[in-house]
Amino acid sequence: MLEIKNxxxxxxxxxxxxxxxxxxxxxxxxxxxxxxxxxxxxxxxxLAGREALEVTEGSVTYLGRDLLDMDAExxxxxGIFLAFQYPVEIPGVSNTYFLKAALNxxxxxxxxxxxxxxxxxxxxxxxxxxxxxxxxxxxxPVNEGFSGGEKKRNEIFQMAVLEPKLGILDETDSGxxxxxxxxxxxxxxxxxxxxxxxxxxxxxxxxxxxxxxDFVHVLAGGRIVRSGGKELAHELEAKxxxxxxxxx
Amino acid sequence: MSLATEPTTADAKQHHLALHEAFLATARARGAPxxxxxxxxxxxxxxxxxxxxxxRDEDWKYTSVAPIAKVPFRLADAxxxxxxxxxxxxxxxxxxxxxxxxxxxxxxxxxxxGAAEPGLxxxxxADAIAKDAGAVEPHLGRHASIDASPFAALNTAFLxxxxxxxxxxxxxxxxxxxxIFLSTAAGQPVACHPxxxxxxGEKAEAKIVETFAGIDGAATFTNAVAEYxxxxxxxxxxxxxxxxxxxxxxxxTTHLDLDRSVTYxxxxxxxxxxxxxxxxxxxxxxxxxxxxxDGLYLARGRQxxxxxxxxxxxxxxxxxxxxxxGVLDGRSRGVFNGKVYVRPDAQKTDGKQTNKNLLxxxxxxIDTKPQLEIFANDVKCTHGATIGQIDxxxxxxxxxxxxxxxxxxxxxxxxxxxxxxxxxPVEKLRxxxxxxxxxxxxxxxxxxxxx
Numbered sequence: 001m002l003e004i005k006n007x008x009x010x011x012x013x014x015x016x017x018x019x020x021x022x023x024x025x026x027x028x029x030x031x032x033x034x035x036x037x038x039x040x041x042x043x044x045x046x047l048a049g050r051e052a053l054e055v056t057e058g059s060v061t062y063l064g065r066d067l068l069d070m071d072a073e074x075x076x077x078x079g080i081f082l083a084f085q086y087p088v089e090i091p092g093v094s095n096t097y098f099l100k101a102a103l104n105x106x107x108x109x110x111x112x113x114x115x116x117x118x119x120x121x122x123x124x125x126x127x128x129x130x131x132x133x134x135x136x137x138x139x140x141p142v143n144e145g146f147s148g149g150e151k152k153r154n155e156i157f158q159m160a161v162l163e164p165k166l167g168i169l170d171e172t173d174s175g176x177x178x179x180x181x182x183x184x185x186x187x188x189x190x191x192x193x194x195x196x197x198x199x200x201x202x203x204x205x206x207x208x209x210x211x212x213x214d215f216v217h218v219l220a221g222g223r224i225v226r227s228g229g230k231e232l233a234h235e236l237e238a239k240x241x242x243x244x245x246x247x248x
Numbered sequence: 249m250s251l252a253t254e255p256t257t258a259d260a261k262q263h264h265l266a267l268h269e270a271f272l273a274t275a276r277a278r279g280a281p282x283x284x285x286x287x288x289x290x291x292x293x294x295x296x297x298x299x300x301x302x303x304r305d306e307d308w309k310y311t312s313v314a315p316i317a318k319v320p321f322r323l324a325d326a327x328x329x330x331x332x333x334x335x336x337x338x339x340x341x342x343x344x345x346x347x348x349x350x351x352x353x354x355x356x357x358x359x360x361x362g363a364a365e366p367g368l369x370x371x372x373x374a375d376a377i378a379k380d381a382g383a384v385e386p387h388l389g390r391h392a393s394i395d396a397s398p399f400a401a402l403n404t405a406f407l408x409x410x411x412x413x414x415x416x417x418x419x420x421x422x423x424x425x426x427x428i429f430l431s432t433a434a435g436q437p438v439a440c441h442p443x444x445x446x447x448x449g450e451k452a453e454a455k456i457v458e459t460f461a462g463i464d465g466a467a468t469f470t471n472a473v474a475e476y477x478x479x480x481x482x483x484x485x486x487x488x489x490x491x492x493x494x495x496x497x498x499x500x501t502t503h504l505d506l507d508r509s510v511t512y513x514x515x516x517x518x519x520x521x522x523x524x525x526x527x528x529x530x531x532x533x534x535x536x537x538x539x540x541x542d543g544l545y546l547a548r549g550r551q552x553x554x555x556x557x558x559x560x561x562x563x564x565x566x567x568x569x570x571x572x573x574g575v576l577d578g579r580s581r582g583v584f585n586g587k588v589y590v591r592p593d594a595q596k597t598d599g600k601q602t603n604k605n606l607l608x609x610x611x612x613x614i615d616t617k618p619q620l621e622i623f624a625n626d627v628k629c630t631h632g633a634t635i636g637q638i639d640x641x642x643x644x645x646x647x648x649x650x651x652x653x654x655x656x657x658x659x660x661x662x663x664x665x666x667x668x669x670x671x672x673p674v675e676k677l678r679x680x681x682x683x684x685x686x687x688x689x690x691x692x693x694x695x696x697x698x699x
Contacts (some may be wrong), residue, residue: 048644048648049647049648050644051644052640071647071653072644072647072648073647073648073650073651073652073653073656075648076647076648076649076650077650081648081649082648084645084648087645088639088641088642088645090642090645090646090659090660090663091663091667092662092663092664092666092667093659093660093662093663098646098649098651098659099649101651101655101659102646102649102650102651103650105649105650105651105652106650109650141663142645158649162649162650
């Protein structure tokens with residue numbers, strides 16, 4: 001479903017991704033681990049279409065299409081969802097309005113009928129239970145006053161509502177205690193499906209005890225320098241990233 | 249005046265003084281009581297002295313009144329005014345105590361006489377002057393300084409009629425009081441000087457709305473003065489909506505005299521007009537006041553909107569909060585100047601002032617200046633101003649969920665502006681303002697209903 005070839009990307013003039021290769025098939029869960037500054041978040045954001053990051057070389061094919069040729073909203077409508085590491089607060093725009101608008105934009109794109117306020121609420125109620133989210137939070141402005149844990153759960157909640165084909169989790173576990181982590185993992189696991197793939201970006205192995213990956217890749221110095229099965233995560237936990245630091 | 253050169257502000261001064269002479273000669277003007285004639289005379293003298301301000305005057309540094317000076321306005325002819333009631337509908341607030349003025353003159357046909365509430369009088373200033381001068385004389389013209397503002401002086405020189413709102417001691421008024429000032433010009437440019445005097449007694453509570461609306465796109469010059477005298481521990485919520493026509497000039501001076509323990513919260517919403525200048529001056533005349541001045545200005549095309557506020561902490565233990573937000577598009581120009589004076593004895597003053605501006609185009613601009621003059625030493629005063637474009641992070645977040653760029657931008661502008669409209673206490677007005685903000689948004693914004 002996702003084919004990344006020799007991807008180079010810069011941020012603020014500095015090259016962060018220096019030739020990333022990655023192949024993800026539908027139904028698979030891939031974990032991307034690596035030291036700080038390796039480019040993990042940059043990779044996640046480049047895939048989602050953040051304009052501040054410039055792709056200088058390489059290609060990304062998504063479901064047979066040139067992903068880099070699509071702008072952010074088109075990628076979302078084609079089924080890509082990025083769970084942000086630092087979800088932004090948007091005072092004045094309610095969670096309800098925002099999510100309904102997003103859902104309808106995606107449904108319209110897929111040729112499905114749009115939902116009205118009532119249908120939206122019933123659809124959403126089930127998803128909220130999944131991440132232990134309080135209904136009252138729906139009426140609040142997007143992420144406003146949300147704790148770190150609530151923000152991350154809101155990301156997974158949105159993902160559950162929008163039903164993407166490719167879910168990219170950018171350090172979703174950062175800043176979470178074990179209980180919040182379990183809730184987030186439960187949400188993600190309930191979305192695992194044959195026609196869905198996940199790319200889970202994380203620094204620590206702990207999350208992967210709950211969201212068990214099919215493949216683990218080490219991103220260091222802007223490239224994937226090693227790939228393996230889920231045991232690789234345990235190896236990294238034991239040995240650290242020392243051997244890979246800034247690998248050329 | 250030669251045809252080759254445009255009228256200068258000095259020429260304009262003479263022009264308006266001539267209009268004043270003509271007004272004084274009318275029977276109506278001559279019939280006013282002595283105190284009114286004295287107020288007019290002093291004001292006219294002051295205007296003669298000062299004339300229209302120029303950009304060399306510190307308070308008018310960023311706002312040139314040349315566009316007003318250029319136009320040979322005439323005074324509105326009250327008798328000739330016929331305004332279709334249907335045109336007023338969109339401005340009305342159902343259930344409010346409503347009084348309507350057209351070009352500064354009271355319109356009995358358009359004013360509704362809803363059920364009265366005890367302790368409230370909403371009526372014509374001219375009636376109050378005639379029947380109960382004792383209630384009016386101590387306040388009329390005593391608060392809005394004609395020395396500080398030539399426009400306030402000009403308005404006072406034409407003192408004749410206007411709105412009078414009196415809320416008795418202890419009266420808790422449930423329904424909002426709504427004063428509508430309509431501007432209309434049929435063919436020739438028209439100048440008018442709307443006036444409002446509101447006196448609230450001790451512990452009185454009320455919500456008051458002033459709406460300035462233009463009926464057609466013509467050149468009108470509205471030069472308004474409002475004086476609010478609020479008694480001890482009164483609670484007054486005040487909303488001013490400016491929605492003049494595209495070609496209109498709007499200058500307003502609002503003076504607030506607050507006694508001890510007054511709670512005063514206001515929103516000033518400015519959407520229309522080609523050249524707009526609002527002066528709001530609040531004086532904390534007693535301890536324990538809480539003053540909130542919030543404002544929103546939306547400008548585009550070549551609109552020029554200037555908001556000047558002054559909060560005078562004349563007594564100790566008062567708190568003031570001010571948030572003014574502007575959204576500027578096209579080649580529009582915004583000006584914000586917020587003065588806060590803390591007098592030497594005003595200890596424990598707590599003042600906070602913020603001005604935030606969103607610039608949607610590279611040609612829009614804003615001049616923002618806080619002025620804090622603090623003479624007491626045990627105070628807490630902060631101020632801040634931001635000028636920015638739409639937050640890229642927020643934009644990306646919305647787009648990453650499938651919302652297209654234009655809609656996402658619109659949502660963020662809407663969210664920015666409605667932080668202020670959400671503070672309007674009259675619900676019907678609040679939703680109407682949200683609608684207006686929605687409609688103001690740049691084209692191609694596909695926002696269905698209000699977010």
